[in-house]
Amino acid sequence: xNTTNAGTHTDHDFLYLQVADRLEKQIGQGVLKTGDKLLxxxxxxxxxxxxxxxxxxAYTHLEIRGLIEARPKSGYYVRFTPTQYPEPLLVEKPANxxxxxxxxxxxxxxxxxxxxxxxVRLSLAGPSVDLLPKARLTKALIEAIRESSNSCINxxxxxxxxxxxxxxxxxxxxxxxxxxxxxxxxTQGCMEALVFCLKAVTKPGDTVAIxxxxxxxxxNVMQSxxxxxxxxxxxxxxxxxxxxxxxxxxxxxxxxxxxxxNFNNPTGSCMPDENKKRLVNLLTKHKxxxxxxxxxxxxxxxxxxxxxCKSYDKNGWVLLCSSISKTxxxxxRVGWCIPGKYKAEVLKLKLMHTVSSATPTQAAIGMFFSKxxxxxxxxxxxxxxxxxxxxxxxAISDYFPADTCVTVPxxxxxxxxxxxxxxxxxxxxxxxxxxxxxxAPGQIFTTDARFRNYIRLSFGQPYDKKIERSMKxxxxxxxxxxEN
Amino acid sequence: xNTTNAGTHTDHDFLYLQVADRLEKQIGQGVLKTGDKLLxxxxxxxxxxxxxxxxxxAYTHLEIRGLIEARPKSGYYVRFTPTQYPEPLLVEKPANxxxxxxxxxxxxxxxxxxxxxxxVRLSLAGPSVDLLPKARLTKALIEAIRESSNSCINxxxxxxxxxxxxxxxxxxxxxxxxxxxxxxxxTQGCMEALVFCLKAVTKPGDTVAIxxxxxxxxxNVMQSxxxxxxxxxxxxxxxxxxxxxxxxxxxxxxxxxxxxxNFNNPTGSCMPDENKKRLVNLLTKHKxxxxxxxxxxxxxxxxxxxxxCKSYDKNGWVLLCSSISKTxxxxxRVGWCIPGKYKAEVLKLKLMHTVSSATPTQAAIGMFFSKxxxxxxxxxxxxxxxxxxxxxxxAISDYFPADTCVTVPxxxxxxxxxxxxxxxxxxxxxxxxxxxxxxAPGQIFTTDARFRNYIRLSFGQPYDKKIERSMKxxxxxxxxxxEN
Numbered sequence: 010x011n012t013t014n015a016g017t018h019t020d021h022d023f024l025y026l027q028v029a030d031r032l033e034k035q036i037g038q039g040v041l042k043t044g045d046k047l048l049x050x051x052x053x054x055x056x057x058x059x060x061x062x063x064x065x066x067a068y069t070h071l072e073i074r075g076l077i078e079a080r081p082k083s084g085y086y087v088r089f090t091p092t093q094y095p096e097p098l099l100v101e102k103p104a105n106x107x108x109x110x111x112x113x114x115x116x117x118x119x120x121x122x123x124x125x126x127x128x129v130r131l132s133l134a135g136p137s138v139d140l141l142p143k144a145r146l147t148k149a150l151i152e153a154i155r156e157s158s159n160s161c162i163n164x165x166x167x168x169x170x171x172x173x174x175x176x177x178x179x180x181x182x183x184x185x186x187x188x189x190x191x192x193x194x195x196t197q198g199c200m201e202a203l204v205f206c207l208k209a210v211t212k213p214g215d216t217v218a219i220x221x222x223x224x225x226x227x228x229n230v231m232q233s234x235x236x237x238x239x240x241x242x243x244x245x246x247x248x249x250x251x252x253x254x255x256x257x258x259x260x261x262x263x264x265x266x267x268x269x270x271n272f273n274n275p276t277g278s279c280m281p282d283e284n285k286k287r288l289v290n291l292l293t294k295h296k297x298x299x300x301x302x303x304x305x306x307x308x309x310x311x312x313x314x315x316x317x318c319k320s321y322d323k324n325g326w327v328l329l330c331s332s333i334s335k336t337x338x339x340x341x342r343v344g345w346c347i348p349g350k351y352k353a354e355v356l357k358l359k360l361m362h363t364v365s366s367a368t369p370t371q372a373a374i375g376m377f378f379s380k381x382x383x384x385x386x387x388x389x390x391x392x393x394x395x396x397x398x399x400x401x402x403x404a405i406s407d408y409f410p411a412d413t414c415v416t417v418p419x420x421x422x423x424x425x426x427x428x429x430x431x432x433x434x435x436x437x438x439x440x441x442x443x444x445x446x447x448x449a450p451g452q453i454f455t456t457d458a459r460f461r462n463y464i465r466l467s468f469g470q471p472y473d474k475k476i477e478r479s480m481k482x483x484x485x486x487x488x489x490x491x492e493n
Numbered sequence: 494x495n496t497t498n499a500g501t502h503t504d505h506d507f508l509y510l511q512v513a514d515r516l517e518k519q520i521g522q523g524v525l526k527t528g529d530k531l532l533x534x535x536x537x538x539x540x541x542x543x544x545x546x547x548x549x550x551a552y553t554h555l556e557i558r559g560l561i562e563a564r565p566k567s568g569y570y571v572r573f574t575p576t577q578y579p580e581p582l583l584v585e586k587p588a589n590x591x592x593x594x595x596x597x598x599x600x601x602x603x604x605x606x607x608x609x610x611x612x613v614r615l616s617l618a619g620p621s622v623d624l625l626p627k628a629r630l631t632k633a634l635i636e637a638i639r640e641s642s643n644s645c646i647n648x649x650x651x652x653x654x655x656x657x658x659x660x661x662x663x664x665x666x667x668x669x670x671x672x673x674x675x676x677x678x679x680t681q682g683c684m685e686a687l688v689f690c691l692k693a694v695t696k697p698g699d700t701v702a703i704x705x706x707x708x709x710x711x712x713n714v715m716q717s718x719x720x721x722x723x724x725x726x727x728x729x730x731x732x733x734x735x736x737x738x739x740x741x742x743x744x745x746x747x748x749x750x751x752x753x754x755n756f757n758n759p760t761g762s763c764m765p766d767e768n769k770k771r772l773v774n775l776l777t778k779h780k781x782x783x784x785x786x787x788x789x790x791x792x793x794x795x796x797x798x799x800x801x802c803k804s805y806d807k808n809g810w811v812l813l814c815s816s817i818s819k820t821x822x823x824x825x826r827v828g829w830c831i832p833g834k835y836k837a838e839v840l841k842l843k844l845m846h847t848v849s850s851a852t853p854t855q856a857a858i859g860m861f862f863s864k865x866x867x868x869x870x871x872x873x874x875x876x877x878x879x880x881x882x883x884x885x886x887x888a889i890s891d892y893f894p895a896d897t898c899v900t901v902p903x904x905x906x907x908x909x910x911x912x913x914x915x916x917x918x919x920x921x922x923x924x925x926x927x928x929x930x931x932x933a934p935g936q937i938f939t940t941d942a943r944f945r946n947y948i949r950l951s952f953g954q955p956y957d958k959k960i961e962r963s964m965k966x967x968x969x970x971x972x973x974x975x976e977n
Contacts, residue, residue, distance in 0.1 A: 120651075120844065138646055143643060146644065147638050162625050162823075162824050204846050229844070233692070233846070235697060338646045340646050340648055341646070341852070342681075342847070342848075342851040362688050363682060363685050364710075364818075366826065368826075369825065369853065
């Protein structure tokens with residue numbers, strides 16, 4: 010259910026969601042238009058034969074999703090018509106040969122642009138710090154240090170802070186997992202977890218299957234580990250093309266896979282649960298380990314947290330990696346992995362590469378989680394992100410050319426946008442930088458020259474006048490490129 | 494001067510040190526024996542034609558070094574006679590072929606033993622937390638977070654906290670360095686710095702020269718990076734045998750070196766400054782990068798901080814690595830490197846492997862340094878370590894067999910001890926573990942089966958009844974092994 014576009018609910022859902030879905034369809038089909046007044050809660054209740062509170066919940070749901078708005082002393086109005094959403098993207102089929110990953114000047118430039126002062130960072134696939142609970146996190150840190158008999162000054166045990174691991178195990182319940190604290194190894198952010206897991210299951214020269222398009226840092230990591238990649242095409246809604254992968258396994262010796270099934274970066278896709286199960290079965294059959302990056306999994310716009318591939322993993326072939334960098338604090342560098350049958354290898358790598366993870370920051374996050382503060386924070390964050398998603402989406406509709414195609418994110422931080430064929434995204438990137446706007450050009454999400462007319466835009470920053478202005482400028486730049 | 498055994502001072506030193514040296518010699522030669530009463534400060538002043546304060550300083554110096562003691566209302570007495578020190582070790586010449594590093598079951602066992610509860614950790618080459626400024630560090634952390642506009646919640650810049658880097662650059666003055674904050678990259682402890690630097694200067698299959706014996710974790714790192722090693726013999730006082738290295742370079746393609754010139758682990762040796770200069774010249778001539786681990790450099794028992802190889806590096810071939818794990822807090826995981834001409838490569842590796850280092854802990858250490866608290870703390874720590882060194886040394890003299898040879902550490906945390914040829918150190922390790930005492934057996938400091946009758950003992954823990962008892966038991970176990 011979370012694996013389809015946000016907004017489609019089935020019989021299994023609560024009544025208010027069914028009502029909301031039907032209303033959303035009417036909005037989608039243009040039956041209800043932007044600015045239309047909706048029935049009052051009382052009238053809706055009477056007409057549909059539902060309780061007042063069900064009617065109210067249905068409206069509230071649509072309101073949270075940004076589709077309608079409540080005007081004081083007036084009632085509910087349609088706010089935004091999603092028929093303005095351009096059509097979803099076609100899947101692009103990449104070539105299927107293993108090849109050396111080459112470093113990209115472009116990636117360096119994009120990274121540099123991200124850290125320049127005064128730049129509007131539409132390229133950053135992460136949260137604005139304004140969305141994060143600074144004071145509560147500081148409080149948890151101080152509490153954790155006070156509680157520690159040696160003020161968190163000494164080495165943490167190799168596997169990681171015990172309370173943090175227990176809390177991460179508890180969180181696993183939400184994605185269908187059944188893990189213990191002892192199954193978990195903490196790391197310095199998700200990237201370190203990915204590196205350790207990849208190192209644990211491969212050796213230099215091996216080939217790893219990744220999604221196409223894929224997060225650009227992954228190419229650097231692969232290159233650094235001496236690995237080759239096979240890019241597997243993805244659907245912008247359902248993610249990985251499992252049949253393509255299945256064929257690729259027959260033709261190429263694939264040693265491991267690295268996928269981002271939930272709210273993929275850059276496409277925002279979410280693999281349906283049945284696909285996850287199929288994928289895990291396929292890989293288990295071929296004894297191919299799957300490194301699963303679930304860093305965005307908590308940031309769903311639907312009703313439930315999507316499951317993970319790990320939740321279907323009976324034999325330990327899935328190594329799940331995640332962190333708090335996209336939900337709580339990028340700066341604390343607290344991540345973890347659940348490496349299944351590769352626990353001993355990952356522990357050994359952690360010991361030799363970093364000895365142990367930082368004690369105070371792990372203890373702080375363990376404390377924050379154990380006080381139940383994470384759940385509350387996530388609820389606020391999801392709401393804010395979904396609103397921002399719709400606001401940015403509206404700006405794309407308003408300011409970008411009519412032939413723009415954009416994915417409908419089901420969670421996470423990013424849009425994957427296909428522009429007119431005349432647009433070279435890297436050229437657009439350079440022009441945008443002259444206006445102090447950073448975007449991520451499509452070319453950096455692949456190892457060959459595809460996606461040249463794609464860009465990734467983030468909606469992680471609260472939508473304000475500066476963003477509005479930047480979106481307007483971007484739209485103008487795109488139009489200028491097309492016209493020249 | 495810091496590069497010879499502690500206790501030998503030259504004309505360049507202050508007058509009180511010359512007086513102290515002469516007294517130390519008398520103690521060393523048995524002219525003054527344990528329990529002998531020394532001249533009063535007034536008499537010493539009169540007899541030597543020195544000021545009262547010079548006489549007082551000389552006695553204080555010897556007292557700090559544990560050689561004499563002041564008894565209330567009585568005067569100064571000789572406390573310990575260093576003629577009891579066994580002779581220094583002979584250099585062992587290892588074979589000189591490049592070879593694959595193999596993992597060692599023993600290393601895993603020693604690591605495991607270190608983290609067992611209730612074990613007296615004579616195997617841990619680091620500080621007791623009782624020697625570390627817990628409260629002041631917590632204070633610095635809170636100050637740093639309060640000062641940060643976003644409570645240290647966001648990513649730190651890739652190169653690392655700016656204030657921390659500036660402070661590390663300031664510290665470089667003490668080891669003869671002339672570096673700027675911009676030359677420095679922060680890391681998650683020294684181990685991460687070593688891994689990044691090694692990766693920056695090698696590729697899998699390359700051969701790296703290391704010291705023999707060498708810190709056992711180094712072998713794991715080399716194996717993980719797919720590197721071969723050539724072990725270069727060392728002298729227990731002056732460290733690396735440069736002539737041997739020079740010959741090895743002619744015979745083997747050595748891609749890089751990884752050395753610990755100051756207070757080597759496990760030998761405690763300190764390379765004389767002129768040797769450092771020679772080494773850097775040799776490597777520069779052959780364009781071989783040197784990864785220099787200076788993690789123990791601040792923990793000198795002599796009068797001055799020893800210089801580093803980096804201080805002689807004119808062309809950027811030396812990549813200096815260090816951290817606060819041995820001086821301030823192992824748990825904060827704050828380290829750095831000064832990678833010379835390899836800065837861009839190391840930055841790239843840092844980006845792809847960990848994105849950035851943790852913000853709060855870096856900010857805390859930067860704050861702690863900037864308040865001038867590090868210098869004060871180091872003075873206390875050095876004094877404590879030197880006292881502990883002498884106390885442990887005395888226990889070795891008292892309880893170990895007479896044919897025991899032990900290095901005289903010039904700084905750092907460890908003794909390198911040669912036992913009777915009949916002793917298999919790994920057997921001793923197992924017997925000691927039955928008594929809840931962990932030691933590091935010599936076999937784990939090399940890739941072949943040498944050093945089987947050597948052990949490394951740490952004096953990082955304050956000398957108390959528990960340690961006293963453990964040293965006594967160790968001595969008994971050694972004697973039992975020899976007798977059976």
